[in-house]
Structures are given as structure tokens and as C-alpha cells.
Amino acid sequence: MSTETENIESLVNRRYEHGFVTDIDSDSLPPGLDEGVVRAISARKNEPEFMLEWRLRAYRLWLEMREPNWAHVHYPPIDFNKISYFSAPKSDKDRPKSLDEVDPKLLETYDKLGIPLHERARLAGVAVDAVFDSVSVATTFKEKLSEAGVIFCSFSEAVENHPELVQKYLGTVVPQRDNFYAALNSAVFSDGSFVYVPKGVRCPMELSTYFRINAANTGQFERTLIVADEGSYVSYLEGCTAPMRDENQLHAAVVELVAFEGAEIKYSTVQNWYPGDENGKGGIYNFVTKRGDCRGANSKISWTQVETGSAITWKYPSCILRGDNSVGEFYSVAVANNFQQADTGTKMIHIGRNTRSTIVSKGISAGRAQNAYRGLVRVMPQARDARNHTQCDSLLIGKDCGAHTFPYMEIRNPSARIEHEATTSKISADQLFYCRQRGISEEDAVNMIVNGFCKEVFKELPMEFAVEAQALLNVSLEGAVG
């Protein structure tokens, strides 16, 4: 094993030791949203004028937009005036003092996922001393990246240190007016990640939010912007397999990716926000806009996601295949158990010549959950020789859940070759008995079959992530059979 990998592994193993880096004064803004709030957020973050203007424009657009009403997603109305749009991290005195005060069920889950004891406290939001023994690790990490010329920092830092890059690319993939939640995010986003990979650079390591200083508590309106300049490569990992508690019910993130000629961006997500309890109480509403722009010829954007959390997930990581020969990929596993609702899929917009897209979606429904794939493949008239292959498979576990497929294909060029296939199946009693006759317990057999079903997607994840994702899937489906 190379020393580099070892370094990364040791980083991975130590990732939860970071603690909170900054301690912003706990002067949260009162609930409610108006221009004053937008100005206050911008002022609090010492943003330059252009950012304030940009936020205000988004806010004005948002005012004129209507909240979407999705056909297959059901939840009580959200009162946007009851949300506090700027809240500092909770101060220690408001948090659980020790693990004894944390919901035992959450602790049980950590146990099953094999999360080390010292990490559990941080994940559960227990007040831990922010000991900075890891600063050196982070520094080594930052040095390596800066040697390569890669910029990887929080969005706030990017606005401060690289305003010209932010101004040039922000909102060029997901415009402010794109949709209701993207507009809201544009007006009030709290923080997020920024990555710039210069021409010809292959980013020397997987970038992960684990490593980013200030990653903690980016809040409910997260914004990520990744720019891969000509001929560069970057792999970015978002999320974490451990279930994250959050006080904010609404999460509306925006992710923008830009790939120039010959560049490749690989974006992997494991989403495991609190899904609510087994009776459907509580849980996060996760309304995310993710889009990648293959702006240059021969560029490639690949989305891989494992979605197991949130009460409601609404997201369609998309690719605009503008450059000739550009490639878009979407690999997804979405699990919905108990009362969860997942409505996810992708959009592949073929504009350039000889563009290719691949969609592999695996939906698993259990309990009383509803799981929908919604996707669009559009081939524009000028997109000669476009290719798409879509495979949508649903696995049903139990009688009370639902699995739905809503694909749209809009094809305006005769040279397009488009293939779409969808299947629905269940774990059969015969499969379970076969495994049990070979000595494998029912629970292991279910896990084995589910993981087999998801294999095509898991193989797209970076190795450590894939292993964690499998364990996560097993925990998410616990009790679904039997």
C-alpha cells in the first residue's frame, strides 16, 4: 500500500476528532425572511457587494415563485416565516452533556454501523472539547493540495479569498430562478464547499467534506461549487454514513459542477439524514438541486448516490452535455423504509454531438414507504449521435410500500439511440429459503440479496465508501422483512 493511501486512511480514521473549528457568536437571527434578513446574512459573512446583490436578486425572484406541489410527495405545508435563516451552532450548554442524554436508538444504530465510541459523541451533538490535535493533519492535507494548485475550502473562504472565481461561476449551472428551493438557497445559503482544479491537474486525493475545516454545521442551505478546468480530474465525496441529527427540518442544498474540455468530475454522495421514526414522525425534508455542466468537449460528470436518509428526498442530479463527446452518468441507490418518501432521478440533456449518458437507478421500498424514480433524457435537435442507456429497477419488500417509475424521453434527433428498461421485483420466499438452506440467516440473506441488487451502483463508489454504504443499507432495512 502506498504511503499516500496510508495517509488518507489515517485521515479517514481520525476524521471525527476535528470538533468544531469556529465558534461563531450565538446570535441567531429571529425566524422569518425579508430583504433585511438577506442583507444581515451577507453582512455577517463580510461578503463583497456582488454577493449581496446576487442574493437579493435571488430573493426577489423567489418571492414571485410558487412552492412546487409534487404529485407523489406528501407533507404538511412549510411555513417559511418560521425558519431562522441564520443560526449559529448551538452553544455547549444547549447540547446533551454526555451520551447518556442521547436517544438510545441512535446509539444503537451507531453500534451497528461500527462507529467508534469517541466519534459517536460528536455525531450525536454532544458537547465535546474542541481539541485541535488534528490541526497538523489538516495542514498536511492542505499543503498537498496547494502544491497541486487545487483550491478546496469552505464557500465563505472562497468568497473571501477567490471572489473572482466565485463571481465567474456561481449560478452559471443552477440559475437563481431555476426552481423554488434553488432560489431560496441562492438568497440565504449559509456555507458549503468550493473546489477549483486547475488545468491538467489530477487532484492527488479524494476530496471529502470530512477533511474540510469549517465543514461542521454548514446548516440547512448548503451551497457547493466545483470547477474542473481543462484536462483536470477530481473525485468528491459528500456526506457520511453515520446518521446525522439536525434541528433543521428543511434542507435545500444546491450543488453546481463545471467541467471544461477533457475534465472529469466524480461526485459521490451518501445521504443519511434523520429519516424520522418508525411511525413517520420527524425527519428531514431534503430538497436538493444538483447539476453538472459538461461545458467542454470530451468532459465527463459522474454522479453516484446512496440515499437512505431523510423523511422526504427530492433530488435529480443532472448533467448538461454541452461539449461534443461529453459523458454523463448517474448511479443511484435509493432506500425508503417505514414512512419515507424518496423522489429521485436525473436529467440528461444532450446538446453536443456524440454525447453519451448512462443511468442506473436502484430503488428499494420497504415498510410503508414510497420510492419514485423520475428522470428526463432530452436529445436536442443539434445533438447528433447521442446515446443513452437507462436501467431502472425497483425492489419491493413488503405489501404496503410503493415503487414508481416516471421516465421522460424527449428525442429530437433521428441519430439518437435511446434505450430504457425498467423492472420491478421482490425478494422471493424461494430466494430466502435457498439461502437459509445453505446456513445463512434470514437477515443476512436479505442483506446479501439487496446488496446484489445494488451492486452495479456500489462498484462506482470509492472503495471505503462502498463498504460503508453496504453496512448502511443493511441497517436502513433492518426489520423490513419478517
Add this chain to the structure above:
Amino acid sequence: MSVLALPDKALRTAVRELPENALAANRQAALARFLERGFPTTRLEDWKYTDLTSIADISQRWLESGAPTATAASVSGRVEEIRAVVGIDWIVIGNGAIVDGTHIAGSEGLSIATFSELKHAPGYEHPLADLNAALLPDGLHIHVHAHSHHDRPLGLLFVDGADSQPGVTQTRVFIELDEGSQAQFVEYHASIGEADHYANSVVELSLAKGASADYVRIQARDGGHTQTHRTAISLQASSTIRYSGFDLGGRLVRNDLDIDIGGKEATVLVGGLYIAGDGQHIDNHVRIDHRVGPARSEQEFRGILGGRCRCVWNGKAIVQPGADGTDAEQSNHNLLLSERAEIDAKPELEIYADEVKCSHGTTVGQIDDAALFYLRSRGLDKQDAMRALTRAFGASIVSHSPIAAVADHLTEIVERRLTALTEDSDA
């Protein structure tokens, strides 16, 4: 939000001037509902790809010119043409008026009557069925008696159109198959005349336990004419429907096929072929609702698109809670022959039960290069080879069409349409 509405007053007048019969009260109720909602717009998910503006426009001009009713006699030329080539018993509905065919009523095991005679109120509550029920002069009721078997297909010929003034016609047929009965139907839509025309029709089929129906729908309207057509089929236990639809003509055509499976062991086999050329918009929406299982549905639609045209295919299979043992398959294949053709395909599955087998497959592509080369290497010129392969693409739907009596005619009109299309595309 834009609304596609028709002028209240003129519409009310048109309804008032319809023949006074038992349908009057029902017309008023349907009218009220249509006035409330208007034509469906592209804002509605189910109508996303179907813009009815031109249909609303024809309807408006028709109302403005005093809602004229062209006579059934004016289409007799076209009727005779069809009679001459398809030798089955036809009931003719010309410009919305039931003009012929009641002579068949006497045949054993079959009763034919009008809605007004039976005081049968046509249903509405569906977009455009409202308009149909509001403006319907009268409907045709066909009753197939229990355990009667009819080997000779019964033809329903809808012909509309006029030369001078824009026209709007409403047609409605209700077919009731009693327990254990068997029958075959051919539904033929055609039109003539230079003036713009909008034909709005509704056909309902109700199959009782163990009943079986073979059904072929042929739509060969003239190039300038528009239609919206709704077919609703309900099936009870162990009943079977074999349905094939062919869309060859028309400028703007929207077909909705709604199938409701309400009994165990029902079987639904649907095939469809749409061929569109310059200036055509052909839209097929199929919804199969599996309310009860076990039951099986299979649908296969194929489209051949040339010139500047747009086709839409939306297939939806719903498996309701508890409909265990459902086996639902849908497929849709499209061949694009022109740079300016567009296909919008939307194969949907909505599944709320777990003992099911459901799948769908959709492809969009062009003639296989290897096959083309193979034929050319055997001496066919490129155009002939293209035509042969295009014909082969549509042939499976034509050959699986369930009624032998119209097979030759279908083959011929499909061939003629394809020849025109491939020639257009070559030019």
C-alpha cells in the same frame, strides 16, 4: 395560468339547439363541468405534450359561424370507398349522426339502440368527455347478449368533415358484452373535406365475466383534420380484450385508452402502431389500472416518424394495493426517419403491491446499419432496403392485429402510408 375556454354564450346556444331528447339534462350537467374547466392545457401533467390550442380555435370558429352541422350525406363518398374495400357489417356515424346500421339490430344475440331510446346518460368527468356529453346529439348502444358468439366483426365507421365551414362533431358508442359473450369490432375513423374539423369521440366497452372482445381501431383521417378520442374499457373476471390501434392520418390526434381491470384472471393485450409525417402530431396515452389480481396486461406500441412531426407515447401501468399476481408489461419502440421528427416517450409504472411482475422497455433509434448493409449487399438499392426494414419494423403490430377480416386492408394502408413517408424522407 392560461385557460383554453370557449365562449359561454355561444356554447350554451349550441347545446340548446341540439335535438330535444332524453339526453338534455345530462348535456346541461356536462356543459357546466366543461365551462368550469375548459380544455385541458399543457400545464397539466397528462397534457404536457399535447397543445389543444388549434382545437380550441377550430371550436371557437365553429361556434362563431353558428355551430353548423354538416349532413351525414355529405360524407357518403368516403363511406362508400371504405365499404367497397372492407366487406363487413358497418354502422355509419356521419358527422355525428347515426345514419345506418340499425338493420343489424335484428341479428341474434345483439341489440343496437340509441342512448335516447334507452335513456342511457353518457358519462363525463374526464377532460373532453365533458365536452362530448354536452354537445352529443345522440349515442349508440350496442349490447352483446350473454353467451352469444359473433364471428363476423361489427364495424363502426366514424366519418366527418365538410368543405366550407369549420366543423366540430361528437360521437359516442357504448358497447356492453354480457357474461361469456364473444364479439369482434372494427372502429374506423375517416374524414373528408377542405374545412378544418375537430372530431371528439368516446367509446366505452364493458366486459362482463368471461366475455371476450377483439377490437381494431383504424384512424385514417385526412391530413388537415384533428381528433381527440377516448376509449374506456372495463374488465370483469376472466374476460379478455385484444386491442390494436393504428394511427395513420390526422394533423393533431390525441388518443386516450383507459383500461380498468376489476376482475381476477382478466387478460389485456394491446398493440399500437403510429406513423406520422410532415405536420402531424400523434399522441397515444394508455393507462392500465390493475385494481385486482391476478391479471395480465401486455402492451406494445411502435412508432415510425418522418418529416416534421411529433409523436407522444405515454404508457402507464398502475398496480393497486392488494392486486397480487399482476403481470404487466409495456414496450414502446420508435424509428426516427427525419431530422425534424420528435418523439416524447413516457413509460410509467406505479406499483403499490409486491407480488407483481412489471417491466417496461422503450427504445428510440433508427434502421439498423448492419441490416441495411446486408440487404444492399444482396442487391437491394438503399431506398428499397430502407422501406423493407421500415415495413418490417411495423409488421409485428400489423400481423398481431386480432381481426382477420381487416388484415389485408390494414397491410395495404400501412404500406401506402410508409411509401409516402419514406419518399418524403428521402427528398
Add this chain to the structure above:
Amino acid sequence: MLEIKDLKASTGDTPILNGVSLSVKAGEVHAIMGPNGSGKSTLAQVIAGHDDYAVTGGSVEYKGRDLLELEPEERARDGIFLGFQYPVEIPGVNNAYLLKAALNAKRKHHGLDEIDAFEFLKLAKEKMVLLGMDPKFLNRGVNEGFSGGEKKRNEILQMAMLEPDLAILDETDSGLDIDALKAVAHGINSLRSPDRAIVLVTHYQRLLDYVEPDVVHVLSAGRILRSGDKSLALELEEKGYDWVKEAANA
């Protein structure tokens, strides 16, 4: 090893086994023959613990314990192997994975460490050579897209790997061509040992040309009508099942 006494079982309201008694000792090979619908497969499934069948009477003892109390996986770990008549496909789960999981479940049950990956692969390849199987099989999904013959060989491979104490092979010979039949028979014979019992459930006697049974039973309408040595199988082949039924009724 296996002691079945007056076993009665039904599926739904339909009784299928109507009092089967059978005693199988270590080192023996038994063949259970019978016409279609006689209950052969049901007997195999009941021994393996399939919950489609309810035991309504009688007892089954295995290694001196009440077998009917155990879950299917417990029976498997304790050495019972069922070769399925129709092995199920499990898409995406590869053969090697299933085999290893099964082997380790058994080892764990017996207090042994998990087999290491290298050792496992070596063992699997050895057994595959023995059965004339392409090692690529290991990386394919469990029975996914296998032909009938491949599925049956795969069952024998699993048996060879798991080294059961009691193997019940349900119609393992059906649908096999002569080469596959010989390979399967070879696999079975190589497992014959004084500590192991094998029960062959079969409709025809042709497998018995290659795997010689110690005892042959004829099952009909959920009862064993007759037991004998291997000559009984030959006699059956010649005279048909009706002969046994008539003899039993006489």
C-alpha cells in the same frame, strides 16, 4: 442419523405426506422413488424446513435431536444439505460470495474461524475441476442465467464445498444430458463416506446406474409402499409404479 416416524405434512388444507417412516444410517445411500405427486419433493422440503409445509403428525430425529424444532439455517449448519430440484436465481449475488457465506456460517456454528480468502479459492477451484466446471462460474450471479445442467452442477459444487453429514438431492438428475449426469454422479460418489448419508430423490432409475444405492424406497400418495435393495429400482423401471401400487393394495 435420520429417524423419521409416521410423518404427516400438508400444504394449505391438502395433506401430502400421510405417515412416512424412514431410517437412514451414516454411510448409507438411500433412493426415494415414486411417481409424480407422490410427495418425494415435499419430504425433502420438510426435512430442510420449508414453511410452505405444515407438519401435522409424526416426528423427525436427526443425530438424536428433534429436527422439526430447528430453523432451516440451523439444520443447514448442522450438516443437512438440500440439493434443490429448481435452484432459484439470485441476481447480483455472486456464487463465490454465497458459498463463502454459507461455509463460514457453518464454520462459525462449529466454533471454527472463518476460512481465509486464499484457502477458500483453492478449495473451490479443486472441487470445480472435480465436477468439470469452469472457474468463471464463481464470479457469476447465483444461478443467474444458468442452464438447467449448470444449475444442477452448481448444487453439487455447493454440496462438495459444504461437506454435509446428510445430503438430500431432489431430482438432481432431471434435465441432465449424459455427460452432466456422469459429472454429477461422480460428484456424489466422491462424497460417499462412512460418516455421511445421502438420500437421492428421483423419478427414474438412470442416476442409480452411476450411484449405487443401499436401500430403495417407493413413495406413493404420501406413504412408503415398499423398500428393498437396488434390484427394486430395476424392477420398477421394468414394471412401472402401478405394479407396486397393486402389490400394496393386494
